[in-house]
Amino acid sequence: MYKIVRKKEIGNKIHNLEIYAPEIAKNAKAGQFVIFRIDEKGERVPLTVAGTNPKEGLVRVIFQEAGKSTTQLASLCEGDFIRDFVGPLGHPTVIKHYGTVVAVAGGVGAAELLPLIKELKKAGNKVITIVGARCKDLFILEDELKQESDALFFATNDGTCGIKGFATDVLKEVMDKEEVNIVYAIGPVPMMKAVSELTKEKHLETMVSLNPIMLDGTGMCGACRVTVDGKTKFACVDGPEFDAHSVHWDELASRLNSFKDLEKISFDNFTVGRECECRKK
Amino acid sequence: MPQKVNMPERDPQIRRRDFEQVNAGYSKEEMLAEAKRCLQCKNPMCAKGCPVEINIPGFIKHLVKDNPSEAIKVLKQKTNLPAVCGRVCPQENQCEKSCILSKKDEAVSIGNLERYAADATVNIEDNISIKKNGVKVAVVGSGPAGLTCGGDLLKLGYNVTVYESLHDTGGVLRYGIPEFRLPKKVLNVEIEKLKKLGMKIVLNILIGRTKNIKDLFDEGFKAIFVAVGSGLPIFPRIPGENLNHIYCSNEFLARVNLMRAFDFPNYDTPVRSGKNIVVVGGGNTAMDSARTAVRLGANRVKLVYRRSEAEMPARLEERRHAKEEGVEFITLTKLVRFIGDDNKAVKAVECVKMQLGEPDESGRSSPREIAGSKYMIDADMVVLALGVRPNPILPSLTKGLNINSHGHIVIDENHMTSIPGIFAGGDIVGGDTVISAMGMGKKAAKAIDNYLKK
Numbered sequence: 001m002y003k004i005v006r007k008k009e010i011g012n013k014i015h016n017l018e019i020y021a022p023e024i025a026k027n028a029k030a031g032q033f034v035i036f037r038i039d040e041k042g043e044r045v046p047l048t049v050a051g052t053n054p055k056e057g058l059v060r061v062i063f064q065e066a067g068k069s070t071t072q073l074a075s076l077c078e079g080d081f082i083r084d085f086v087g088p089l090g091h092p093t094v095i096k097h098y099g100t101v102v103a104v105a106g107g108v109g110a111a112e113l114l115p116l117i118k119e120l121k122k123a124g125n126k127v128i129t130i131v132g133a134r135c136k137d138l139f140i141l142e143d144e145l146k147q148e149s150d151a152l153f154f155a156t157n158d159g160t161c162g163i164k165g166f167a168t169d170v171l172k173e174v175m176d177k178e179e180v181n182i183v184y185a186i187g188p189v190p191m192m193k194a195v196s197e198l199t200k201e202k203h204l205e206t207m208v209s210l211n212p213i214m215l216d217g218t219g220m221c222g223a224c225r226v227t228v229d230g231k232t233k234f235a236c237v238d239g240p241e242f243d244a245h246s247v248h249w250d251e252l253a254s255r256l257n258s259f260k261d262l263e264k265i266s267f268d269n270f271t272v273g274r275e276c277e278c279r280k281k
Numbered sequence: 282m283p284q285k286v287n288m289p290e291r292d293p294q295i296r297r298r299d300f301e302q303v304n305a306g307y308s309k310e311e312m313l314a315e316a317k318r319c320l321q322c323k324n325p326m327c328a329k330g331c332p333v334e335i336n337i338p339g340f341i342k343h344l345v346k347d348n349p350s351e352a353i354k355v356l357k358q359k360t361n362l363p364a365v366c367g368r369v370c371p372q373e374n375q376c377e378k379s380c381i382l383s384k385k386d387e388a389v390s391i392g393n394l395e396r397y398a399a400d401a402t403v404n405i406e407d408n409i410s411i412k413k414n415g416v417k418v419a420v421v422g423s424g425p426a427g428l429t430c431g432g433d434l435l436k437l438g439y440n441v442t443v444y445e446s447l448h449d450t451g452g453v454l455r456y457g458i459p460e461f462r463l464p465k466k467v468l469n470v471e472i473e474k475l476k477k478l479g480m481k482i483v484l485n486i487l488i489g490r491t492k493n494i495k496d497l498f499d500e501g502f503k504a505i506f507v508a509v510g511s512g513l514p515i516f517p518r519i520p521g522e523n524l525n526h527i528y529c530s531n532e533f534l535a536r537v538n539l540m541r542a543f544d545f546p547n548y549d550t551p552v553r554s555g556k557n558i559v560v561v562g563g564g565n566t567a568m569d570s571a572r573t574a575v576r577l578g579a580n581r582v583k584l585v586y587r588r589s590e591a592e593m594p595a596r597l598e599e600r601r602h603a604k605e606e607g608v609e610f611i612t613l614t615k616l617v618r619f620i621g622d623d624n625k626a627v628k629a630v631e632c633v634k635m636q637l638g639e640p641d642e643s644g645r646s647s648p649r650e651i652a653g654s655k656y657m658i659d660a661d662m663v664v665l666a667l668g669v670r671p672n673p674i675l676p677s678l679t680k681g682l683n684i685n686s687h688g689h690i691v692i693d694e695n696h697m698t699s700i701p702g703i704f705a706g707g708d709i710v711g712g713d714t715v716i717s718a719m720g721m722g723k724k725a726a727k728a729i730d731n732y733l734k735k
Contacts, residue, residue: 023491032490037448043540043549044448068549084448086485215540215550218446218487219672220456220512221532227523232516237674251523254625258525262551269546 002036002085005058007078012137013065014108015074016050022057024049024087030115031093031209031241034059035217037084038072045069046214048112048186048240049088059085062111062140068266089217090240093207095119099181100126102174103149104167104195106187107133110141112209113186117148120184126150128174132167132191136160168194180204185244189253196244206244210235212255226252285387286315293605297575300460300543303602304368309347312397316344319389322381327391330379332720333366333429335359337376337391344394349401356398357407360719361432361475362425364403364467367396369458370716371596400467407474414438416733419502421488421675423472424452425715426508426707429722430729432475434506437730441480442502446487449539452510453708454715456539457531459569461576465538489678494703504702504729507690508722511669511708517561521619522665525626526553530562530570530666537573555662556580559630560608561616562666563593568600570664571608582608583658587615587635592645613637613648617655619663629657671709679703687711695728696721704729 006018024034028049035044051060065071076082093116101120105113110131117127129149133139134157146152153170154162163170168191174180175198183206185195192208199206212235215221219237226235227248233239289305290296296303307315319341327337336355343352356363372378372392380388416439420431423445431441449455450472454463476482488494488509497505514529516522533552536542540550554577560570563586574582584603586593589612593600604610613635620629634654637646671688683691683699690698690705698705706712706721 023486027491041541041548084485086446086448086487086491088490089487215532215535216447216456216512218512218674220514221535222514222516222529223532225516225523232518232523234513237513248523251625254525255523259551259553262545262553266546266549266551 001081001083004076004078004080004082005056007076010062011064011108011140013074014062014138014140015065016060016062017073018053018058018060019082019085020057021059021085021087022054024059024085025052025054025057028052028059028088029092030095030119032088032090033217033240034061034085034087035089035214036061036073036082038069038076038082040083042072042083043069044084044215044217046089046211046217048209049115050111051115059087062108064108067263068270071267072270086217090236091238093119093241095123097124100128100178102128102130102171102180102183104130104171104183104185104187104191105132106167106185106191107138108140109187109191110139110145113184114141114144114148116184116186117145121148128178128180129153130155130167130170130174132156132170132187133161134158166194167191168198171195171198175199175202175204182207183244184208189249189256192244193249193253196247196249200245207241208244208247209240210242210247210252211240212252213258226255282382282386283314283318285318285390286311288390288393290602293602293607296461297572297606300576302464303461306400307393307397312344312394313347315390316341316394318382319345320381326379326381327376327389330376332375332716333359333723335376335395340398341389341391341394344398349398350405352398353402353405356395357409359723361429362471362719363395364399364471365425365454365463366716366719367392367394367399368463368467371714373597375716403470407478409436409478411436411478412438413440415440417442417500417502418504418506418729418733419444419497420506420508422452422508422510422707423450423482424508424510424707424718425454426510426712426718426722426725427452427506428472428475429719430506430508430706430726431480431722432478433723433726434729435475435478435480437726439730443480443482444486444488445482445484447539448484450482450484456535457566457569459534459538459573461572462569487674489675494675494679494682494700498702503733504704506722506725506729507675507698507703507705507709508707508718509672509675509709512672513670514665515667515670516665517616517667519616519618521621521627524619524621525624526555526661527619527627527663527665528553530566530664531669533570533664534566534573537577543577552577553662554578555660557660558582558662558664559658559660560584560664560666562586562668563588563595564666564668565595565599567666568595568603568608570666571603572606574662574664575606575608583611583660584608585611585614585616585630585632585658587613587648588645589613589637611658615648615650620657627660627663629659630663631655631657669708676709695732696725697728697732702732
C-alpha cells in the first residue's frame, strides 16, 4: 500500500499528489513514469513523474480528472492509501548541453515538463518554456516553471492568459527570433503533432513524450505500440520519448480512442449517484 | 488392462458461456480406478520423462491406498506447484509418453492423478521442518521458474525474497493461463503455502528500474536468480498491424486473467468482445485466446495457422477443447495484411493459402505460399498469438550480464550467468513451457546451494 502524504488541487480538476514510495523517489529521473492502481478492482494507469523528494521518500504526480480512475484518485484524501504504485518505468530523458532548448507543454503536460527543464537547465541549456491551455483555469505550476526557465510564455485559446492562440503560435515567433537547438513537446496528441509539423519544416530536432494506452508498462502486453519511423515500437520499454518527426500521429490518436466507448461506461457507472468523498468528510 | 479413466469434462455448450474450469477433476472412485492401472515399475520410465523428476510410481502407490496426504508429500519433494503441474503440464509429451503402458495401451493419466492429490489436500498444511541457515537469496520474477527455485531454496534453509514487477504473483500462470484451465484460487493456494513456508514476495518492484542487481547485493543477498520470463510479444510486421482492435495474446489474456476484465465494469479494466474474431497462431496461447474470445460472447472465432494441424504446438487436449467449444480451425493459411475501416478499426484480414514443403531447422515442414490464393476473412477483432521474446529490461540495465543474439541471458551448465552469483532460468534463458521453467528453477536452486556452500 502506498500512502498519499500530500494532496492539493492546483488547477481546475488538476491535482498534485505526493505519494510515499522511497525506492521510486530515489531512482526516478526526468521523463520516466509510474503506474498506479487504486484498489483490488482498479485498472493500471500510467502517470509521468512530476518530481521526487528522495529525502522524504515522496514521488510527485500531477493529473487531471478525465476518466474513472483519475476521478476516483482525485476523490482520495491525504492519509489515504492506494494499492499499487510501480516505477520508475521507461527510459529517462537524455540530458545534455544542447544550447537553446524550447520546451512546449499543453495543459497538464506542464507537470511532465517541469522535471525535464529543471535538468536541462542544470546541464547549462538556455530554456524557453511555452505553455498552452484552453483557458486560464487550466494553467498550473506557473511559479515553478518560471523559476526553471529563462523565459516563460503562455497561450490560451480564449485569450484569458498570455496570447490568444496556440502554443505553436508562440513557438513560431520564438523560432523566428532565436537560434533554437532542440524542441521538447509534451501534451495532448494534437498539440504534439502540431509542434512536430512546425519544426519538421525547419528540420529542427524535436522530442515528444508519448502517452498511449498501457497495461503492464514493462513490455509484456504490446498495448502501447506506436509506429515510429515505420517500425512498431513499445512506448513503455522503447520510449516514452521519441523523435517527433518519425511518429505516426494519426495512428496514435486513433489507438488512444480504442476503448472510448467502454471507458465511458466505466466512468458513468462510477459517477452516477456519487458525491465527492473528500467533501463529505 | 482396464481402460483409462478419462478426465470428466463439463459440457461444451455450457462451459463456452462461462470461465469455470473445463476439466472437473476425478472423483475418488475415478482416481482409484486410474491409480490402480499403474504397474509400479521397478525402473520407472515415466519419472525419467519428468523435467522435475517426480517419483511418479511413489505418489501413485499412496493414491491406490486412497491416501492423498502421503501422495502429496512425495510430490512436494520435487514440485512446489503440483496443482498447477497437474493441470497445465504437457504430460503426453513427457511422463505419460514414457509410461510403459503407452507402448501397447493408453498411458496412466499421471497429470490427472497429480491434480487429484493436490486438490484433495488443499486444506492440509505442508508439514516440512526447515533448518534455517540465514543466508539471503533474491529471486526476480514470481512465475513458475522463480517460485520453483525460491521454494526449493526455502526448503534448503535459505532466506528467500521474490521480487515481482506486477501487482500480483504467478507471472504467466496468472496473466496468461485462463481461469477455465487454471483457476486463480488454485494458484493462490499453492503460493500461500510457499509464503507459509517463509517465502517473502515483494510486489510492484521492477528490478533494473525500481532498484537494480547491485542494490540487491548491497542489501546482503548472496545470490540472485533471474527468472523474468519472455514478456515481449512478437508482432507479424505486416501492414495494418496497429489498427484498433488488433491485440497480441498477452494483452488480451492479461486484460481478462490478470485484470479480470470479463467482469467489467465491476472491475475497471475493459476488454473488447468482438463478434467476428480471428486468432492467429497454433500454440497453447492461441487456443487460450480463442477459447477466451468464445467465452466473451463472440459469434464466430476463427483460428488461423500457417502450417497444418499436425504441426501445431498446442496440446491435443487444448485443440480438442477449442473445437468442441466452436472454434473454427483455418490451417495452411498465412496473414498478409489487415484491412481497416474509416475509424481505423480492423474489418478484415487478407490471407494467403500455404502448402507444406521440406522440414526446416525445427523439424517441421516449412510452409510455402500458393501463388494466386489470396482471400479475405472478415474480422472485427484480431488476437495475435505469435510467440514472445525475452524481456529486455533487466538484461539491458545490468552491466556485464551477457545475452545471446535472441536476447536470452547466457548461462553455463550450472545456470550461472556471466556475473558470479547471478543465476538465470525459465523463458529468459530460452525455456518455453511452465514445466521446463520449473525444471530449470529446480536445477538452479541446487546450483545456487552448491555455489553458496563453497
